[in-house]
Amino acid sequence: MNEVSSLALPVDIEPLPWSGRHDGDGPEHRRWWQTVRPCATTDLAEAVVEGAESGRRPAVLLGFRSDEGVRRNKGRIGASAAPTAVRAALGPLAFHLGREVFDAGDVVVETGRDGESGDLEGGQERCGEVIASLLDAGALTVTLGGGHETAFASYLGVADTERTSGVRVGVLNLDAHFDLRAEDRASSGTPFLQMARAEAAAGRTLEYAVVGISRPNNTLALFRRADELGVRYLLDEYATRETAESFVEDFLEGLDAVYLTIDLDVLPADVAPGVSAPAALGVPLEVIVAVVRRVVASGKLLHADIAELNPTYDLDSRTARVAARLVDTILS
Numbered sequence: 036m037n038e039v040s041s042l043a044l045p046v047d048i049e050p051l052p053w054s055g056r057h058d059g060d061g062p063e064h065r066r067w068w069q070t071v072r073p074c075a076t077t078d079l080a081e082a083v084v085e086g087a088e089s090g091r092r093p094a095v096l097l098g099f100r101s102d103e104g105v106r107r108n109k110g111r112i113g114a115s116a117a118p119t120a121v122r123a124a125l126g127p128l129a130f131h132l133g134r135e136v137f138d139a140g141d142v143v144v145e146t147g148r149d150g151e152s153g154d155l156e157g158g159q160e161r162c163g164e165v166i167a168s169l170l171d172a173g174a175l176t177v178t179l180g181g182g183h184e185t186a187f188a189s190y191l192g193v194a195d196t197e198r199t200s201g202v203r204v205g206v207l208n209l210d211a212h213f214d215l216r217a218e219d220r221a222s223s224g225t226p227f228l229q230m231a232r233a234e235a236a237a238g239r240t241l242e243y244a245v246v247g248i249s250r251p252n253n254t255l256a257l258f259r260r261a262d263e264l265g266v267r268y269l270l271d272e273y274a275t276r277e278t279a280e281s282f283v284e285d286f287l288e289g290l291d292a293v294y295l296t297i298d299l300d301v302l303p304a305d306v307a308p309g310v311s312a313p314a315a316l317g318v319p320l321e322v323i324v325a326v327v328r329r330v331v332a333s334g335k336l337l338h339a340d341i342a343e344l345n346p347t348y349d350l351d352s353r354t355a356r357v358a359a360r361l362v363d364t365i366l367s
């Protein structure tokens with residue numbers, strides 16, 4: 036395990052904007068805003084030692100403020116504001132988790148304009164370095180995207196940490212889309228093809244499964260690419276609690292560790308209106324929560340991210356509240 040003092044955090048640790056209702060200072064009144072601490076290296080190191088005793092790693096949240104992937108994918112931009120919106124929705128929630136939670140701040144991606152490209156690739160590399168460093172230190176990491184280009188940043192971190200050396204790692208995506216587009220440059224529509232190519236270059240095969248694929252929202256070309264790459268998927272219309280849990284159990288069985296990525300457009304549009312591409316059908320939130328619980332119960336969760344929240348199109352913070360609930364479930 037690396038020294039925690041070598042953490043490559045994205046920002047100088049400053050008080051971050053966590054707030055919520057105040058019912059008192061005792062543990063019985065505890066909420067997220069009273070719990071989350073800036074990710075100072077010595078505090079994280081202590082929490083890792085304590086977490087090893089209780090069997091619960093400390094969690095570290097990391098924002099990936101990026102619009103560039105969705106912009107390149109011709110979607111509706113606004114996801115760069117999502118990390119702030121998720122923190123605001125998490126802050127007032129009652130805290131029942133038996134682990135420490137830290138906030139490592141945000142990696143900020145410059146957005147392109149006037150025909151110029153933004154530096155998505157640089158941002159993904161920086162984010163990947165931070166994730167790998169936090170994983171090496173012993174944390175359970177959760178990235179708050181950003182468009183789904185967040186997933187390639189997550190992959191870089193997962194691929195780089197010493198914790199995945201010699202380990203069978205899979206990627207479980209909860210999403211209406213494959214995001215396997217073959218494009219000249221990275222976007223929110225390409226991350227899993229980028230991963231498949233990176234794994235192939237390393238002499239491995241990407242273990243990739245998706246729950247919630249919408250047939251009308253993925254072309255025949257994308258279904259063919261998924262088949263060529265051996266991608267396992269469950270269509271949205273067949274995703275009941277029973278089928279989804281059994282699909283995920285089968286996938287997890289052949290793995291030692293899993294990276295979970297949740298694209299909020301997997302949910303019905305009335306549950307998650309604040310996304311670039313809202314779903315006409317979608318997978319019920321109860322099913323998504325059940326899937327996340329299965330992943331957590333497996334003990335194989337290494338890293339997770341939540342992507343595509345777009346506060347510009349949200350209604351009364353509905354989607355941000357769902358994202359916060361899912362973060363809470365991931366860390367339960």
Ligand SMILES: N=CN[C@@H](CCC(=O)O)C(=O)O
Pocket residue numbers: 108110183212213214216223224252311312
């Ligand atoms: N992140 C991926 N987004 C979808 C968007 C689809 C759409 O705009 O309809 C994709 O590229 O397939």
Ligand SMILES: [Mn+2]
Pocket residue numbers: 183210212214223298
């Ligand atoms: Mn996606």
Ligand SMILES: [Mn+2]
Pocket residue numbers: 210211212298300301312
């Ligand atoms: Mn999607």
